[in-house]
Amino acid sequence: RKLVLDLEALRAVDPAEPVQRFVQSIIEARGDFNGKVLSLRNDDLKALCVLCGGDIPTGVAQLRAWGVLVDGP
Amino acid sequence: RKLVLDLEALRAVDPAEPVQRFVQSIIEARGDFNGKVLSLRNDDLKALCVLCGGDIPTGVAQLRAWGVLVDGP
Numbered sequence A, B: 001r002k003l004v005l006d007l008e009a010l011r012a013v014d015p016a017e018p019v020q021r022f023v024q025s026i027i028e029a030r031g032d033f034n035g036k037v038l039s040l041r042n043d044d045l046k047a048l049c050v051l052c053g054g055d056i057p058t059g060v061a062q063l064r065a066w067g068v069l070v071d072g073p
């Protein structure tokens, strides 16, 4: 299952600010300005979940609860 | 410098068949059917050069000589 974030939903979630910054750094590294979705590497899941305050199950649950996962594990 | 291959030029180079197969596997993993160029990860350079029969300088020189590098190290 690919890790795909809904960038518009993400922008609207204030507590997700650390995730927004991580995502922004990837957007800039790529020059990927579609602005709607961002697919991340499976390898990024761990880092992303740490930013959501926990291990992978906790982080994925948090992303889902925030409504920012288009698709994911 | 990004590693960008010219897929049309690559198709025309018979001795590049191992490289064509490596590239095809990535095209299929992505579902990336633009058919013109393929950017690869920096991490892939080593594997690609081994397929070209040598270390990185040799492999890069070979890709250049074949005219398949749009951009590269």
Ligand SMILES: Nc1nc2c(ncn2[C@@H]2O[C@@H]3COP(=O)(O)O[C@H]4[C@@H](O)[C@H](n5cnc6c(=O)[nH]c(N)nc65)O[C@@H]4COP(=O)(O)O[C@H]3[C@H]2O)c(=O)[nH]1
Pocket (backbone or CB within 6 Å): A026, A029, A030, A031, A039, A040, A041, A043, A044, B002, B003, B030, B032, B039, B040, B041, B042, B043
């Ligand atoms: N469709 C697709 N294309 C791929 C994939 N992996 C690499 N590429 C292509 O290969 C280029 C170079 O990748 P890199 O050397 O890993 O260099 C990358 C990498 O270091 C970093 N980066 C970009 N996206 C991500 C990401 O989602 N996660 C992480 N951890 N790093 C990323 O930014 C650099 C530049 O990224 P790009 O400008 O996008 O440029 C990328 C992209 O055109 C892939 O799994 N799928």
Ligand SMILES: Nc1nc2c(ncn2[C@@H]2O[C@@H]3COP(=O)(O)O[C@H]4[C@@H](O)[C@H](n5cnc6c(=O)[nH]c(N)nc65)O[C@@H]4COP(=O)(O)O[C@H]3[C@H]2O)c(=O)[nH]1
Pocket (backbone or CB within 6 Å): A030, A031, A032, A033, A039, B002, B004, B032, B033, B034, B037, B038, B039, B040
């Ligand atoms: N995961 C993912 N990332 C996407 C997608 N579309 C665009 N991007 C990201 O956004 C950057 C700019 O894309 P672009 O303006 O369409 O313009 C692109 C595209 O026109 C072309 N290009 C270069 N490499 C590739 C490749 O491997 N596949 C494709 N289809 N186009 C490529 O050159 C430009 C620069 O490409 P990149 O260096 O790869 O940098 C790309 C890539 O990092 C997508 O559907 N999925």
Ligand SMILES: Nc1nc2c(ncn2[C@@H]2O[C@@H]3COP(=O)(O)O[C@H]4[C@@H](O)[C@H](n5cnc6c(=O)[nH]c(N)nc65)O[C@@H]4COP(=O)(O)O[C@H]3[C@H]2O)c(=O)[nH]1
Pocket (backbone or CB within 6 Å): A002, A003, A030, A032, A039, A040, A041, A042, A043, B026, B029, B030, B031, B039, B040, B041, B043, B044
């Ligand atoms: N060695 C190598 N493997 C490749 C390359 N392109 C694709 N793959 C493999 O194929 C999987 C699916 O790629 P995708 O459909 O482009 O789906 C990718 C793509 O949408 C995005 N992505 C990852 N890295 C980059 C990147 O550097 N640049 C861009 N633009 N997108 C990326 O995240 C999705 C998931 O990435 P992964 O979990 O890593 O999963 C990737 C990776 O395991 C490549 O150039 N080199």
Ligand SMILES: Nc1nc2c(ncn2[C@@H]2O[C@@H]3COP(=O)(O)O[C@H]4[C@@H](O)[C@H](n5cnc6c(=O)[nH]c(N)nc65)O[C@@H]4COP(=O)(O)O[C@H]3[C@H]2O)c(=O)[nH]1
Pocket (backbone or CB within 6 Å): A002, A004, A032, A033, A034, A037, A038, A039, A040, B030, B031, B032, B033, B039
């Ligand atoms: N800009 C952007 N769009 C995204 C991203 N994740 C998903 N999408 C959208 O969802 C489709 C699948 O993206 P993908 O899994 O990255 O799978 C992509 C990707 O692996 C590759 N690709 C397309 N354009 C580029 C590009 O400019 N550069 C690179 N490196 N890969 C590309 O071809 C596959 C199919 O692309 P499409 O048919 O155009 O359709 C793409 C695109 O419309 C993202 O992180 N950034």
